[in-house]
Amino acid sequence: MTARVTNLPGVLGAEVDGVDLTAELSADDVRILREAFDARGVLILRGAEIDVDSHRYLAGLLSPNEAPADRDAAIADTRLYPMPVSNEPGGNAPYGRLLFHSDAMWSPTPMKVLSLYGTRVDQPAVPTIFASTTHAWESLPADLKARVEGLEVVHVTGQQPRGGNVEELLEATRAESSETVTPLAMVHPRSGRTMLYASQQMTREVVGMPHDESEALLEELFAHLYADDALYEHPWETNDLVLWDNLAIQHSRPNVVLEGPKRTLRKVISPASLSGTKNVPTFAGASATDPS
Numbered sequence: 001m002t003a004r005v006t007n008l009p010g011v012l013g014a015e016v017d018g019v020d021l022t023a024e025l026s027a028d029d030v031r032i033l034r035e036a037f038d039a040r041g042v043l044i045l046r047g048a049e050i051d052v053d054s055h056r057y058l059a060g061l062l063s064p065n066e067a068p069a070d071r072d073a074a075i076a077d078t079r080l081y082p083m084p085v086s087n088e089p090g091g092n093a094p095y096g097r098l099l100f101h102s103d104a105m106w107s108p109t110p111m112k113v114l115s116l117y118g119t120r121v122d123q124p125a126v127p128t129i130f131a132s133t134t135h136a137w138e139s140l141p142a143d144l145k146a147r148v149e150g151l152e153v154v155h156v157t158g159q160q161p162r163g164g165n166v167e168e169l170l171e172a173t174r175a176e177s178s179e180t181v182t183p184l185a186m187v188h189p190r191s192g193r194t195m196l197y198a199s200q201q202m203t204r205e206v207v208g209m210p211h212d213e214s215e216a217l218l219e220e221l222f223a224h225l226y227a228d229d230a231l232y233e234h235p236w237e238t239n240d241l242v243l244w245d246n247l248a249i250q251h252s253r254p255n256v257v258l259e260g261p262k263r264t265l266r267k268v269i270s271p272a273s274l275s276g277t278k279n280v281p282t283f284a285g286a287s288a289t290d291p292s
Helices: 027-040 050-063 072-075 133-138 142-148 211-225
Strands: 004-007 015-016 044-045 096-101 113-121 128-130 153-154 179-183 185-187 194-195 201-204 231-234 241-247 248-256 265-270
Touching: 004 027, 015 027, 027 050, 027 133, 027 241, 044 050, 050 072, 050 241, 072 133, 113 185, 128 133, 133 194, 133 211, 142 211, 153 211, 153 231, 194 211, 241 248, 241 265
Parallel strands: 015 044
Antiparallel strands: 004 015, 044 241, 096 248, 113 241, 113 265, 128 231, 128 248, 153 179, 153 201, 185 194
């Protein structure tokens, strides 16, 4: 069996079929999947009845700089979140809207791979929307690129009040706040491609710039990063598996309501142990981990 990869229209995303994740994949299949992941940022397996170990296997294959030695090593380098992302009772991030972000962007070591699997998705389902930070940098107009070269930005926990309909934004409470500073033009540690590393949700400000000037520049960058023709909107179905590069790809979602159609997504990250997973938030009415 050989993995088949079909690029989606647009600048990111690819569909995968022809893989049996219950068994050890061949070296060729591993290479195909890792190359597609680096090139397209988001991999999608539709209608795949995948158990937890198979889910973890694929997430673990995509994370490290070198392919893991075997299936067990790949699984060991992942973390299954104890609660699904769900508006069912006890779910994580059970309601609200999420602005574009990368999980734990406020940490010096955010996770590399995020993945969600639809265990129950009633229709109509709220989608997850993806944007590419590498495409955004590579397509940034030359004059705007020259203005931001060398600038740094501050990323913080919580959601910034941007994007309209602020009352819909999901708000989390943490035991402590966290922040980190990165280059606005940051190099991806594996691919070497430059990313436009700022997000609506977690980037508070440009270092050393007055607030109004900083916000104006960020909004100009966001208009480019989140342009409609640069996005992929995933229409969730039960048994969909979606995996993405948490550095090169940002994600968001429209408003989820508790009383709406049930939307339950199993979450696996890789690597397994990162500082970005320590400062986990909680939500009113539910225990929760990092939202997606």
